Amino acid sequence: AQKVTQAQTEISVVEKEDVTLDCVYETRDTTYYLFWYKQPPSGELVFLIRRNSFDEQNEISGRYSWNFQKSTSSFNFTITASQVVDSAVYFCALTNQGAQKLVFGQGTRLTINP
């Protein structure tokens, strides 16, 4: 069975601080995909990144970076110099190659205070 755990339910930081959102996953598949989605107050989930199980390179996109470590089954997300617009609920998700059914973590509510 697949499982995703986001242990941090809520995080609150002051603007310009760096913040890391943790994601730990469980799967028996050798091929799988990991995702991060952002859900702003409007409700729609916005895709941020997809990473396949064979690519452990870290990814950086502007102020966002992702650290994928198979050895610890983790796919953590860091926001550098956070901004108020980063306030949202963030979800980590996992799928195997075939069914494309996403298994989501519980979500982390991130609040950036001015």
Add this chain to the structure above:
Amino acid sequence: DVKVTQSSRYLVKRTGEKVFLECVQDMDHENMFWYRQDPGLGLRLIYFSYDVKMKEKGDIPEGYSVSREKKERFSLILESASTNQTSMYLCASVGGLTEAFFGQGTRLTVV
């Protein structure tokens, strides 16, 4: 611009009513999904469909059914709404190995 559109943002229904939640995508995707989002539980899969007239149960199908008569439309049906079905419902579509695209969500309240 790709789009997944859910028919209602907010819905209030009475216990026992039959409720239809509609989802339409314009990306010609084969796979469509209905998730339910509750605080502390993340998103949980209710049903999904990988082709017209095909459907598969997800993790929490009890009390729900679905219909997919056309490729672009995937409907979630609450046969007899109950208060424990008060939740946010999210539709998603996926084509090939792309990421899932989500609708804006329907916040359903059953009173």
